[in-house]
Amino acid sequence: MTDLPKKDKLIYLDNNATTPLDPEVADKMCWFLREHFGNPSSIYPIGRAVKEIINQARENVAKALGAQRSEVFFTASGTESDNWALRGVLDTSPEKREVITSTIEHPAVLNQAKYLEKKGIKVSYVPVDNYGVIDLDFLRAAITPQTALISIMYANNEIGTIQPIETVVAIAREHGVLVHSDAVQAFGKIRFDVEKLSVDFLSVSAHKIYGPKGVGALYVRKGIDICPFIHGGRQERGIRAGTENTIGIVGFGEAARVLMDHGRKDQEKIEKLADSLKRGIEERIPKVIFNGHPEKRVKNTLNVAFPGLEAEAILLALATKGISVSTGSACSSESEEISPVLLSIGLRPEIARSCIRISLGRFNTEDDIQTVVRELPGIISKLRQISAFDPDE
Ligand code: PLP
DSSP states (O other): OOOOOOGGGOEEOBTTTOOOOOHHHHHHHHHHHHHOOOOTTOOSHHHHHHHHHHHHHHHHHHHHHTOOGGGEEEESOHHHHHHHHHHHHHHHOTTOOEEEEETTOOHHHHHHHHHHHHTTOEEEEEOBOTTSOBOHHHHHHHOOTTEEEEEOOSBOTTTOBBOOHHHHHHHHHHTTOEEEEEOTTTBTTBOOOHHHHOOSEEEEEGGGTTSOSSOEEEEEOTTOOOOOSSOSSSTGGGTSOSOOOHHHHHHHHHHHHHHHHHHHHHHHHHHHHHHHHHHHHHHHSSSOEEESOSSSBOTTEEEEEOTTSOHHHHHHHHHHTTEEOBSSOGGGTTSOSOOHHHHHTTOOHHHHTTEEEEEOOTTOOHHHHHHHHHHHHHHHHHHHHHTTOOTTO
16 A cells, blocks of 8 residues: 555645545534435435435535525536536437537546537537636637537636636527536635526536535526436436435535535635745746636636646655645546646647646645745756756746
8 A cells, every 4th residue: 555644744735636524524424324324215214314314415515506405416426417417418409419618628528528529419619718718709609509508617627717607608598508517626616606607507526625525416407407317216306316325415415514604714714825825936936837817716726837847747746745736637647648728728738748736725724835835946946957947048
């Protein structure tokens, strides 16, 4: 087994990959595991008790989203929610054979879109500007009477840029097209309300909000039809079959409750820490480039290029100091492929390869930031000496 750094020595700055389980969530899950084993579909008391607990969790997730309880369907992940939205809508309206998405979506949308293309669906990919904001004119022009769905992510996982979802919805409404948003990275990082956003479908995932892994949800606006993605029993009101991941759902519900309790305070703290980290890097390291929109960005996310270097070398050097960051989205970190998101915002491949993503979360402290600001300049300067990069050139 890999030797792990001691937990109190670990500086975890990869909260967009996943978040640590909140202790309150862990307590609730342990209580549930000890006290309840019933199948929520059983009609005798131990089954009914679990059904009630699940419905409470659904209520919490719905409240945190600004939705009604009946609009929230639990899934196995954000990935499943994204896949379901795209496929489910096309299956519901087989006469419409086109989908619009963007070039910087998570693989959960992009790879589903590629799969749909193989099945004969036409997919239009909306490009983005240098900040990662979608081209609304392109979007407008791409809509045809054949368009079944527009799927645009809310906040990008790699660079943090927030998309103008309200405008996307307004454009879609003019043409009677449905809208899905992958809000996996927005949920818990910015305040929003599905009712006001007016989207038809929205994906979220528990492990990005200090809940457990392997559980997500799809918001489906009341009155909108969607074909099941998984066929089987009557769970989730007959549109997402399979005995529920009860423990995961309980954790998700508690994570949503904790989020409503102190999410705003967390965000203020995280924003201050992220600003201080950004300043520290800018002041102490020459020739760095921050990616993503300077303002319209989830503030916990800093994506920074260190020209002349390979991100992997920086990541490994930081890891020896107990600091965890990432080179991009967790799903692609083992592949050699250059991040399509960074290429989409116009970075040259060698610059894209030099980018690390630092993402802060609820449990980071001022000490964590000070340590990074102390250690990183030395690491970069040493690596740049080795690579013979001259920052003054
Ligand atoms: N969408 C975005 C924007 C993400 O960042 C992620 C995970 O990193 C996902 C979808 C997939 O969520 P999950 O890990 O729950 O499958």
